[in-house]
Amino acid sequence: xxxxxxxxxxxxxxxxxxxxxxxxxxxxxxxxxxxxxxxxxxxxxxxxxxxxxxxxxxxxxxxxxxxxxxxxxxxxxxxxxxxxxxxxxxxxxxxxxxxxxxxxxxxxxxxxxxxxxxxxxxxxxxxxxxxxxxxxxxxxxxxxxxxxxxxxxxxxxxxxxxxxxxxxxxxxxxxxxxxxxxxxxxxxxxxxxxxxxxxxxxxxxxxxxxxxxxxxxxxxxxxxxxxxxxxxxxxxxxxxxxxxxxxxxxxxxxxxxxxxxxxxxxxxxxxxxxxxxxxxxxxxxxxxxxxxxxxxxxxxxxxxxxxxxxxxxxxxxxxxxxxxxxxxxxxxxxxxxxxxxxxxxxxxxxxxxxxxxxxxxxxxxxxxxxxxxxxxxxxxxxxxxxxxxxxxxxxxxxxxxxxxxxxxxxxxxxxxxxxxxxxxxxxxxxxxxxxxxxxxxxxxxxxxxxxxxxxxxxxxxxxxxxxx
Numbered sequence: 001x002x003x004x005x006x007x008x009x010x011x012x013x014x015x016x017x018x019x020x021x022x023x024x025x026x027x028x029x030x031x032x033x034x035x036x037x038x039x040x041x042x043x044x045x046x047x048x049x050x051x052x053x054x055x056x057x058x059x060x061x062x063x064x065x066x067x068x069x070x071x072x073x074x075x076x077x078x079x080x081x082x083x084x085x086x087x088x089x090x091x092x093x094x095x096x097x098x099x100x101x102x103x104x105x106x107x108x109x110x111x112x113x114x115x116x117x118x119x120x121x122x123x124x125x126x127x128x129x130x131x132x133x134x135x136x137x138x139x140x141x142x143x144x145x146x147x148x149x150x151x152x153x154x155x156x157x158x159x160x161x162x163x164x165x166x167x168x169x170x171x172x173x174x175x176x177x178x179x180x181x182x183x184x185x186x187x188x189x190x191x192x193x194x195x196x197x198x199x200x201x202x203x204x205x206x207x208x209x210x211x212x213x214x215x216x217x218x219x220x221x222x223x224x225x226x227x228x229x230x231x232x233x234x235x236x237x238x239x240x241x242x243x244x245x246x247x248x249x250x251x252x253x254x255x256x257x258x259x260x261x262x263x264x265x266x267x268x269x270x271x272x273x274x275x276x277x278x279x280x281x282x283x284x285x286x287x288x289x290x291x292x293x294x295x296x297x298x299x300x301x302x303x304x305x306x307x308x309x310x311x312x313x314x315x316x317x318x319x320x321x322x323x324x325x326x327x328x329x330x331x332x333x334x335x336x337x338x339x340x341x342x343x344x345x346x347x348x349x350x351x352x353x354x355x356x357x358x359x360x361x362x363x364x365x366x367x368x369x370x371x372x373x374x375x376x377x378x379x380x381x382x383x384x385x386x387x388x389x390x391x392x393x394x395x396x397x398x399x400x401x402x403x404x405x406x407x408x409x410x411x412x413x414x415x416x417x418x419x420x421x422x423x424x425x426x427x428x429x430x431x432x433x434x435x436x437x438x439x440x441x442x443x444x445x446x447x448x449x450x451x452x453x454x455x456x457x458x459x460x461x462x463x464x465x466x467x468x
Contacts, residue, residue, distance in 0.1 A: 008025045008029075008099065008100070008101055008115050009022075009023065009025045009026035009029050009030065009070075009080065009098075009099070009100045009101075009102060010023040010025060010026065010097070010098070010099055011023070011026055011037075011042075011046070011097075011098045011100070012095055012096065012097050012098070013042045013055045013095065013096045013098065014095045015055075015094055015095060017041055017042050017043065017053065017055050017056060018039065018040070018041060018042065019037050019038050019039065019040050019041075019042050019045065020038060020095065021038070021097075022034040022037040022038055026100075029070075029078075029080075029100075029102035030045070030070055030071070030072045030073060030078075030102070031072045031073030031074055032045065032072075032073045036073070042055060044071070045070065045071055046068050046069070046070050046071075046080075046098075046100075047068060047069045048064070048066055048067070048068050048082075049066065049067045049068065049069060049079075050066070050067075051066075054084055054096065055084075055096050061086070062085065062086045062211055062228060063083075063084065063085050063086070063213070064082075064083070064084040064085075064096075065082075065083050065084075066081075066082065067079055067080070067081055067082070068080045068081075068082050068100060070100070070102065078102055079102075080100040080101060080102045081100065081101050082098050082099065082100035082101070083098070083099050083100075084096050084097065084098040084099075085097055085129070087127075087128060087129060099115075099119060123144060124142070124144040124145065125144070125145050126145070127144060127145075127146055128146055129144075129146060129228050129230070130143075130144065130146040130147035130149075130150045130151075130228065130229040130230070130231075131143065131144045131146065131147060131226065131227070131228055131229075132144075132147050132158075132226070132227045132229070133215070133224060133225070133226050133227075134179070134224050134225040134226075134227070135223075135224045136183060136222065136223070136224055138162055138163070138176060138179055138180065138183075138225070139159075139160050139161065139162055140158045140159055140160065140161050140162075141159065141224065142155065142159075143155050143158055147229065149200075150198065150200060150229065150231055151166060151198045151199060151200055152198055152199035152200025152201070153166060153198075153199050153200075162176065163175065163176050163179070164176060166198065166199070167196040167197070167198055168196055168197045168198075168202075169195055169196035169197060169205070171194045171195050171196050172194075172196050175191055175194055175210065178191070178212070179212050179225055179227070182212050182213070182214055182225060183214065183222060183224075183225065186214045186216075186222065188211060188212065188213045189211065189212045190209070190210070190211050191208065191209060191210035191211070191212075192209070193207050193208075193209065193232075193236065194207070194208045194209070194210060195207050195208075196208070203393075203394040203395055203396070204394075204395045205233075205395070206231055206233045207231070207232050207233045207236045207237075208229050208230065208231055208232065208233075209229070209230045209232050210227055210228065210229045210230075211227065211228050212225050212226070212227045213225065213226055213227075237400065240272065241400070241404045244268070244269075244272055244273070244404065244408075245404070245407060245408070247268065248265075248268040248269075248408050248411065249411065251264050251267070251268050252264045252265055252268060252408070252411055252412050252415055253411070253412065253414070253415030253418070255419075256418065256419045256422045256423075257419060258281065258303065258416055258419045258420065258423070259303050259304070259319065261412060261415045261416050261419060262279040262281065262303035262304040262412070262416070263279075263303070263304040263306075263319075264412070265277075265279055265304065265387065265408065265409065265412040266278075266279055266304040266305065266306035266387075267306055268408060269306075269389065269405070269408060270306040270307065270308060271308045273389065273401060273404065273405060273408075274373075274389035274390055274391055275307065275308045275369075275390055275391050275392045275393075276305075276306070276307045276308070276312075276314050276367070276369070276389075276390040276391075276392075277304075277305070277306045277307075277387065277388065277389055277390070278302065278304070278305055278315075278317075278387070278388045279302075279303045279304040279305075279377075279385065279386075279387050280300035280301065280302055280303065280323055280325075280331070280385050280386050280387075280388075281300060281301055281303045281377070281384060281385035281416070282298075282300060282301075282383070282384060282385055283299065283300075283301055296327050297324060297325070297326050297327065298324075298325045298327075298331075298332050298335065299322050299323075299324055299325075300322065300323050300325060300331075300385060300386065301320065301321070301322050301323075302315075302317040302318060302319050302320065302321050302322070302323055303319060303385070304319060305318070305319060309367075313367075314363050314366075314367050314369075314390075316359055316360050316363060325386075326353075326356070328349075328352060328353065328356075329353050330343055330349055330350070330353065330372065330374050331374055331386045331388060333349075334374035334375070334376050334386060335376050335383050335385075335386050338376055338378055338383065339376070340373065340374060340375045340376065340402050340405065340406055341373070341374045342371065342372075342373045342396070342397045342402060343371065343372050343373075343374075344370065344371050344396060345364060345369060345370055345371065345372075350372070367392060368392045369390045369391065369392055370391055370392060370393060370394055370396070371390075371391050371395075371396045371397055372388060372389065372390050372391075372397075373388070373389040373397040373401065373402060373405060374386055374387070374388050374389075375387045375389070375402075375405045375406055375409045376409075377409055377412065377413045377416065378410075378413055379410075379413035379414050379416065379417035380417060382417070384413060384416055384417060384420070385416075387405070387409050387412075389405060
């Protein structure tokens with residue numbers, strides 16, 4: 001049996017169709033050394049029969065099973081029975097692992113039991129692809145180590161549970177309905193973007209891509225389902241952040257009006273980044289003056305409010321009104337250091353602030369705010385104000401959220417400073433223009449001279465006509 005093992009080829013092919021791995025079994029079966037094979041196009045060495053190479057197929061295709069024509073080092077072409085699996089999620093063209101058994105004069109060689117056992121062990125212990133097996137009642141009968149890590153629930157605890165008992169959210173029930181259809185029709189199903197929360201991350205929605213295929217016995221009877229799942233949350237959020245930045249670049253700073261620019265910033269981030277946003281600016285900015293140093297209690301004028309609730313009822317101050325921030329508040333500390341901050345309502349700084357501000361604390365309780373983030377509005381080395389972001393959900397602001405908020409606020413800050421400079425220069429120009437105007441009405445010298453030579457009373461009834 002051991003003599004058969006080297007004839008089992010294990011080959012990896014990347015998303016560009018280039019051979020990246022070539023084991024000793026492939027060397028023995030085809031004659032090409034790993035040094036010769038790695039780096040070559042897979043199509044030069046292997047070609048699936050009856051169709052295009054599976055590694056060039058659509059991204060949603062994750063598995064392949066069939067016959068290949070393989071070219072040996074001595075020029076011979078032999079047949080091989082192979083099974084391939086894509087290692088990454090179907091959102092991208094990920095790398096493939098191909099396990100193939102090379103045919104010789106005695107006919108095709110099946111995979112030895114040791115190899116089959118090794119492949120199964122790899123799938124459930126080492127594979128980065130999350131796999132779950134369900135019975136015909138759609139209850140879990142087995143999951144691999146990758147699924148355990150992703151879900152946050154052990155295989156022992158998962159057994160017997162249906163998907164909606166593990167994944168919260170309406171997408172779980174919808175996906176389970178599609179799984180039932182797979183059992184009925186045998187057709188492979190793909191989930192698209194499926195959102196929900198798993199025990200591993202109960203406070204934050206995650207996004208998944210999944211596929212499901214029927215498991216059949218030797219007689220063709222359906223025994224259950226096998227699903228593969230990929231967590232694509234970071235890719236989706238990166239795409240959403242890029243979209244938000246692109247949209248904000250066209251929306252923020254459409255005019256040289258300070259208040260309107262502040263409103264455009266607030267409008268851009270609600271609801272995609274926060275549930276509630278306030279933009280407060282220093283009085284010097286609104287007057288067009290150079291912002292000066294500040295310490296102690298800081299008075300800021302509210303420039304914009306925006307909320308996911310119509311009318312922004314969370315507001316303690318309305319646009320145009322002044323809000324007072326004591327030195328111990330996160331807002332003043334953020335402005336003083338010039339660095340963004342993130343807080344949960346349970347943090348000591350937040351508790352101290354709300355304990356001394358009953359009106360604001362009541363708003364927090366009424367609308368269920370759980371976390372806040374402060375980003376100083378700074379441009380050209382000067383602090384112009386503060387933008388505060390609030391969330392009601394238990395999802396805290398992350399480092400990625402902070403980086404996104406800083407980028408958005410930085411863009412708005414430049415626009416606000418440009419508007420301030422424009423107001424200052426316009427005010428200076430108007431002042432200069434007024435200073436050059438004459439102080440009084442000049443005397444009408446010609447009229448005064450003529451009046452000296454008119455007889456007494458001659459001017460009565462006379463009316464200037466504007467012409468001679």
